[in-house]
Structure formats: structure tokens, C-alpha cells
Amino acid sequence: MSEPTPLRRVEDHSEELRAADGRVPGLRGRATRQRLLACTLEMLTSTSYRDVKVIDIAREAGTSPATFYQYFPDVEAATLVLAEEMAQQGQHLRLIITEGSWLEGEAMATALELVDAFLVFWDSHRSVLRVVDLATDEGDGRFQKIRVRLLNDITTALAEVVRQAQKAGRIPKTIDPMAAAGVLVAMLAHTAAHQYGFEFWGIRTAKLRQSMARQVSWGVTGIIPPD
Amino acid sequence: MSEPTPLRRVEDHSEELRAADGRVPGLRGRATRQRLLACTLEMLTSTSYRDVKVIDIAREAGTSPATFYQYFPDVEAATLVLAEEMAQQGQHLRLIITEGSWLEGEAMATALELVDAFLVFWDSHRSVLRVVDLATDEGDGRFQKIRVRLLNDITTALAEVVRQAQKAGRIPKTIDPMAAAGVLVAMLAHTAAHQYGFEFWGIRTAKLRQSMARQVSWGVTGIIPPD
DNA sequence: GCCAGAATCTGACGGTGTGTCAGACATTGT
């Protein structure tokens, strides 16, 4: 537990935070950084992405633009951190798939649980997720990585369920489990993202849930769900 | 065909184009406007949306920023026009659904056709579509309207197929046809949007097509597709 | 308590983009 290498100056990195000038921020610094992150998030939810300005974030945080640049090279970088935090929190979605039962008669309930979790998660991270999607589409590798990390675990978990169904002969062997799972995750993600769009369109959320869960349940187990 | 109301000055509107100063542009004007639109599109595909600047569009079009503002209040407005043009072209997707056969043994082929059309369409309008998605998420009603118009026709067409399947007793009556169709369209749209993301992830496009079509085919007809 | 030195913040500045004029320039009909 004590310092193991007194001679060589160990740049103990791992998750070392660095300010613009290369220094490791102390307590106060990290607090300001957090404040800036929070305000970035707030701006992101209340303003069009195009119009999120460093100067506004700084004003909101009760500091100056120069301070912002002390901790982040630009708005995108701050958003990236927010996205990483979000992806962290998304890991629990995976558990619903691996812990839940996909047996006949129970699959639909598990699917519904997954759908609900998706809807809640997407709703509470809307503003960051839409930037992640945009940046990914625009070919930004950093955001793409986060997006993949978030969805990959969920997809592989679902793919494993598909593989089981294939063994049981309920889903054709010609199906690629990852493709099947990926398509379902895409459906979940996009529906969740445009949730309120559907409502506005005259579709009740309860009906939406039902249809989403139905597609997931069948797509993953090959079992036709009960009404 | 001749002027019918010589006394009252008829503001013949309908689809009257207006410049910033309220005048109706002539030939040269409309040409410049088109040139600006084309350059906006080009910028949109080659640059992050945040970084598309009026000055760049103008430079590219060989004109000055002031000219841009003659025809559009801002970059978003120009994008809106591009989005409208795109939505127009999307109408043909609807035909695939209404003209195709969803009978047993043929549904999968129709579904595949639909999937392919989606993939092609999304690919050739990627840059505009991602802005439409972003702006819609951000609550911009104008983009939302376009998005709905594009997807609504497709969704109602699919919903009609679902309704038939319900009559035939292959899909439970408790399902809301629009919800079922909406979920499938969401899947198609999102998968198409992140097409190359899947490839990068090790999934072959052929397998993706297959899984997409499978979900559509079953979700819409209730018939389990053949391998 | 005081102070040196480290950590943190900011005012001020040159650079670039925005959005708006008034007026220069082009085109057209007579």
C-alpha cells in the first residue's frame, strides 16, 4: 500500500486527470470541473446542440470562459465525458437480459422489463444520447466507441439468448445471432429515442411497449408470445 | 389562362418563393439559391453539423455571406429545404409495401425489398437525415413535421398489412397496428442509419438484411418466415 | 499567524463568424 518505487518518479496515470497546462488538478479544480460538466449538461438539455456556447456554460457556472478551457479543449470534449458517465450507468441494462428468464411463458415479461428499462434510460439521458448519435453518424470515433461500448454488452447478451434458441431448434441456424440481436437493439434504441414522437402521433405508450416487447421476445426466443 | 382579376392585385402565393426583402426571385436568383442549397448539402456531408458556417457555404458557392442571407435566415432554414426535398423522394418506399404481396411464401421477399430500399435511401441521404433526427429530438417542430411526413406514410401502409393479419387471426387483436408498424419502422430507420456501424462491428450486411426482413415479415403478417 | 510557492482563475486581446445595411452592379423592357 505504501509507495513502492521511491527512486523512479511514478507517473501514476491509470485514470489521471490533466488540466490544459498539464497539471493534476486538486480539490478545488476538480470541483470547478464538475460544475462545468453539470452546466454543460444543462445547456445541452435546454439549447440546440449547435448553439451551446462555451461562454454560456462558463457564465452559468459562475466562472470565465478561460477556466473552461483549462479543463476541456472544447464543448465536444466535455460532452464526451458526460457520454462516458452515461455509458457507465447503462451497464445495468445488460443484467436484465442475463439474469432474466427467457423460457416459454416468461420471455414476454423479461422483454417488457427490458423495454421499460430502455425507455427510462433513454429518457433520462436524452440530451447526451442525441449528441452521441449525431457525432457517431458524423464519423467521430470517440463517440462511436462509447456508443458501441454501451450497446455491445446488451447486444452480445441478447445474441447469447438467440444462440440458445438456435440450439433448441426454435430459430433457424442460418441466422447470425449478433445480427438478430443488433437489429432488436436498434429498434429499442430508436423507439426509446423517439418515444414522445409516437405519443404525439396518437399511439399510447402501453401499446408501444407491448409491440416492442413482442418483437424482442419472438426475435430472441422464436416463441410466439401469448396475447 | 389570362389574368382573371385585373383590379385586385392577386398575390398568387401557393408555392411562392420569397427572398429576405420580400421580393419574388427571378431566374438568376433562383439559380443562386439552388447553388447555395447544393453547397449547404456538400458542407453538411463533409463537415460536422456544428461547424457548418454560412461563410464557408458562401465561399464554396462563389458568392458572399450576405447573399446567403438573402435567401435563407440561417443554415438551419437551408437544411430544412433540403430535408423537404428528401422527404419527397422517400415516398416511393410506401409503394413497396402497398404494391408488394404479404401472402405466405412471398412476404419475406417483399420485406427484403423494403429493407434494401431503406438501406439505399438512408445511405444516400445520410447527412440530411442525421440533422433531421437531431433537430427532431431537440423539439424542432418543423423538422419533426418532415420526419413524420416521411415515416407516416410508410407506417400507415405497414399498419394496414398488420390489420389484415389481425382479420386473418394471425396477429392478436390486442395489438395496436400503428404501434406494431411504428416499432418496425423505427428498427428499419435506426439500422439503416447505423448500417456501417454494424459492419465495423463484424456483422455482414447480408446477415443484417436477413434479420431485419425476418422481423418485419413476422411482425407484420404473423407468419413465421422460412429459413 | 505568516509567508513562499503552488494551484486556480481571469482580463484582455487578435482572430473569425454572424447578420444587416446602403448602395454598387446586372438585366430587362421599351
Next chain:
DNA sequence: ACAATGTCTGACACACCGTCAGATTCTGGC
């Protein structure tokens, strides 16, 4: 040839960006 009308742009005031050098605040050692 010369209005009248349509089209474009230079110039400007304003806002934000991103970067310093130096002011301000904190901290540990005495």
C-alpha cells in the same frame, strides 16, 4: 439609351473563440 427592377456585396457592429500573462486564492512549513 435609360429607367425600373432584380441581384449582389463591402463594410460594419456585434458575439464567440481560444490563448496568454499575470492577478488571486489556497496550502503547508515554520
